[in-house]
Amino acid sequence: MHDIKAVRAEPAAFDAAMARRGLPPVAERLLALDEARRGAITALETARAEKKRRSKEIGALKGRGEHEEADRLIAAMNAGEQSGEQGAAAAEAALTAALEVLPNLLDPEVPDGPDETANVVLHQHGEPPRPNFAPRQHFELGESLGLMDFAGAAKLAGARFTVLRGALARLERALGQWMLSLHADEHGYTEHSVPLLVNDATMYGTGQLPKFAEDLFRTTDGRWLIPTAEVPLTNLARDEILAESALPLRMTALTPSFRSEAGSAGRDTRGMLRQHQFWKVELVSVTAPEASAEEHERMTACAERVLTGLGLVWRRVLLCSGDTGFSSARTYDLEVWLPGQGAWREISSCSNCRDFQARRMRARYRGADGKVKGLVHTLNGSGVAVGRALIAVMETHQQADGSILVPEVLRPWMGGIERIG
Known part of the structure; x- marks a missing residue:
């Protein structure tokens, strides 16, 4: 706003x-x-x-x-x-x-451009591997292992859902738990368990309503399924006057996310890249205005550590004006290289919304003298999307025989399993 x-x-x-x-x-x-x-x-x-x-x-x-x-x-x-x-x-x-339907003002350093073709790669970690065999896509690997069932999911719920079994279901759980613990124990984010259903005011506070109602799922009693834990986490500051000494607030949660994927007909119809329901570890920070730029860099680095820990090839991208989200002033996308697709795909977005959401939420802060100093700044980022991390791990660590090596950081969460095959 x-x-x-x-x-x-x-x-x-x-x-x-x-x-x-x-x-x-x-x-x-x-x-x-x-x-x-x-x-x-x-x-x-x-x-x-x-x-x-x-x-x-x-x-x-x-x-x-x-x-x-x-x-x-x-x-x-x-x-x-x-x-x-x-x-x-x-x-x-x-x-x-x-x-309320006008997007946030862009940071001056955001490059102008109509779409993702004008995004700027700032840094790349690692080089795309060149295996001596033809790498397969995640859905080919999962189906050949008998651990990824799209037909069964379609019978239960329709398109854009997946049933995982056995070791892949456990690998998905391991990814979420490891990432959540990493951010809570080492990166200083306070773990939260939040509602998956929220009211109109909560969706309005972070900018989903009224402009993006078609992207959401609504229940018959007027609540909304959250598209990301950013929504409930950020709204904890709604109508609050926070003590400056308590800032920054750093919060994290592992939740399912629900998205209608309106306008995505025909895009990524195979596999689990674009789903109606998926797990995600979310990072949210609430800061004083002068600290938000530094917090944005810190948050993005926390998400990058996840990708490095999983042994993935990734890069940081500064989004251009035509690709930056409605509520964001400046966004970094983290993209991973998927050998099966032979392409870079987004796995995390880390955004500084500045006071745009705070004005909608009436979220303010006061100094040590008790006087209200103004609106807080809010930031959010994926730390990271669990489903896409699963895809990246499968395609990056696949072997010629169709088996998948489990990254070392996940093995304690997998009961010591080193290979899925």
């Missing part, structure tokens, strides 16, 4: 910022809505002042026994105040509706 005061101060700069997102000029419309809102507030204040001013007159009428005229004036004053309240509320709602 944007501060209308900032738009009012520099409308041309705001339009230029939205143009980087591919949007037409909007400042003029926003300022017109703001003017209508301020006019409605003035009308309401005038009605309330008039009501207060005439209270003595109404008292005098009652004192003289002129109750009918007093009642008429009271009714007129109340009607004027009510009309003013309704007008102010409607004007406020109209401005909010226009602001």
Whole structure:
């Protein structure tokens, strides 16, 4: 959410910022809505002042026994105040509706570009392997081992679901537990167990509503299945005034994530790259504004350590303007090399949202003197997506005979199993 005061101060700069997102000029419309809102507030204040001013007159009428005229004036004053309240509320709602669908301002260092083709590779860890056999994709490996069942999942739930069995089911569990413990025990994130169903206000706070409702699953009682643990974790700061001394708050959770994948028809239909339901370890930080840039680097490094620990080839990518998410000011994607696909695929996104979500959530912080200093900054990142980590481990550590070597860091979580085959 944007501060209308900032738009009012520099409308041309705001339009230029939205143009980087591919949007037409909007400042003029926003300022017109703001003017209508301020006019409605003035009308309401005038009605309330008039009501207060005439209270003595109404008292005098009652004192003289002129109750009918007093009642008429009271009714007129109340009607004027009510009309003013309704007008102010409607004007406020109209401005909010226009602001809440606009994306965050981009960091100046974010490169301009229409899509992922303009993203910038900042660093690469390792080189894609060149095995002396034709590497297979994860679904070919999983099905040949009898441990990955897409037909059974389709019978149970439809497309974009997977049933894992035996050692692969255990490997998925091992990945989630190892990553969660790494972030909690070594990286200083506090482990959380959070609701998987949340209300409208929670989805609104992190920017999923109202713009992206079609990407979500909704229950019959009006709750929403979380698309990521970012949503409940970040909203723990909603309507709070946090002590500056308690910042940064670093939180992590391992949860299922649910996504409708609207608009993804025909994309990644084979295998488990793009699923309606998947496990993910999420990282969330709430910081003071001056600390968020450094926290962004730290969070991304925590996710990178996961990939290095699993023996994967990965790279850090700075997303361009056309590929940066709605709530983010700056995003790093971490991509892994998948030998079976012969391609780089995203496995983690780490984003600095600055005060964009905090303004929606009214999340603030106070200094040691007890005075409120302003809005916090929020950050989120995958630490990492468990399903995609499973895919990367399978394809990276596959052997010529179709077996899969278990990364050393996962073997304690696998009962000492070193190879799946």
